[in-house]
Amino acid sequence: ETGVTQSPTHLIKTRGQQVTLRCSSQSGHNTVSWYQQALGQGPQFIFQYYREEENGRGNFPPRFSGLQFPNYSSELNVNALELDDSALYLCASSLESTETEAFFGQGTRLTVV
Amino acid sequence: GESVGLHLPTLSVQEGDNSIINCAYSNSASDYFIWYKQESGKGPQFIIDIRSNMDKRQGQRVTVLLNKTVKHLSLQIAATQPGDSAVYFCAAPNQAGTALIFGKGTTLSVSS
Numbered sequence: 001e002t003g004v005t006q007s008p009t010h011l012i013k014t015r016g017q018q019v020t021l022r023c024s025s026q027s028g029h030n031t032v033s034w035y036q037q038a039l040g041q042g043p044q045f046i047f048q049y050y051r052e053e054e055n056g057r058g059n060f061p062p063r064f065s066g067l068q069f070p071n072y073s074s075e076l077n078v079n080a081l082e083l084d085d086s087a088l089y090l091c092a093s094s095l096e097s098t099e100t101e102a103f104f105g106q107g108t109r110l111t112v113v
Numbered sequence: 114g115e116s117v118g119l120h121l122p123t124l125s126v127q128e129g130d131n132s133i134i135n136c137a138y139s140n141s142a143s144d145y146f147i148w149y150k151q152e153s154g155k156g157p158q159f160i161i162d163i164r165s166n167m168d169k170r171q172g173q174r175v176t177v178l179l180n181k182t183v184k185h186l187s188l189q190i191a192a193t194q195p196g197d198s199a200v201y202f203c204a205a206p207n208q209a210g211t212a213l214i215f216g217k218g219t220t221l222s223v224s225s
Contacts, residue, residue: 004156033212042202042215043157056211090156092213101147102213104156 003027004093004105012111013081021076021108023091031055032074033102034066035090043090049074050096078110086112115140117205117216125222132190134219136203141184147213148177148188149202157202160188190221198223 003026013019025032031050035043045058049068063079072093078085088109092102120135138146144165149157161172163179163186170177176189190197200218207214 035213040217042204042217043213045207045212045214048211056207056209058212092156101159101162103159104149106154106156 004091004103006089006091006105006108008108009106010109010111012113015081015083015112017081018077018079019081019110021078021089021091021110023074023076023093023105025072025074025091025093026103029093029095029103030072031094031096032068032072033092033094034074034076035092036060037088037090037107039087046076081112083112086110115143115205115207115214117203117214121219122217123220123222125224126193128193128195128223128225130193132193132197132221132223134188134190134201134203134221136186136188136216138184138186138203138205140205140208141181142208143205145206146177146179146186147204148175149204149215150197150199151202151218152199160201193221193223195223195225197221 005024007022033048034046037043047057048055052068065077068074088107090107091105094102116139147162148160151157163170163177174191179186202215202218204213204215
């Protein structure tokens with residue numbers, strides 16, 4: 001088990017609603033990255049937060065936004081949910097904003113109906 | 114753009130056999146590669162990594178081989194066990210070093 005925890009584990013939302021997912025990073029890790037994993041696919045990078053600032057962003061629309069707090073925990077917010085947003089959302093923490101070993105949480109399964 | 118891809122979507126082996134999972138990458142400047150294992154309902158779990166100044170790295174029952182000439186890496190699992198059944202991903206950092214690029218994954222099924 002890694003020290004990365006995500007909440008909630010499962011969530012069902014209606015199209016058009018907004019959702020907030022949460023992640024607590026592993027102790028000592030100051031970098032949090034979020035990924036979206038559709039069924040049968042590999043994780044796709046959404047964005048990375050390093051010391052409370054967005055440090056990189058993948059090919060996702062602005063309705064995907066995030067925050068990182070002083071304790072390095074993080075939130076992923078998605079507005080105006082669409083059916084295609086249904087996926088497993090993964091949080092990964094690492095030390096510094098490098099490609100060093102990233103530890104993933106168990107994910108939040110979001111279903112949009 | 115940058116890409117990382119696996120050769121076979123599924124691999125079925127017998128318990129005790131050795132498994133080999135292959136991966137190709139497109140960015141010749143990539144200098145770090147990671148293999149992850151993802152069990153059903155869980156997040157990816159780090160298995161082993163390798164830097165481009167190495168051709169081979171061994172862990173417990175796993176070996177990663179890197180061939181920079183043909184931009185290919187493989188994960189070898191010795192004496193495969195039912196607990197090794199999972200989806201395996203190779204990943205590499207993007208050029209900015211801020212994200213990991215994953216392939217689609219190979220599903221390894223181990224039968225007793």
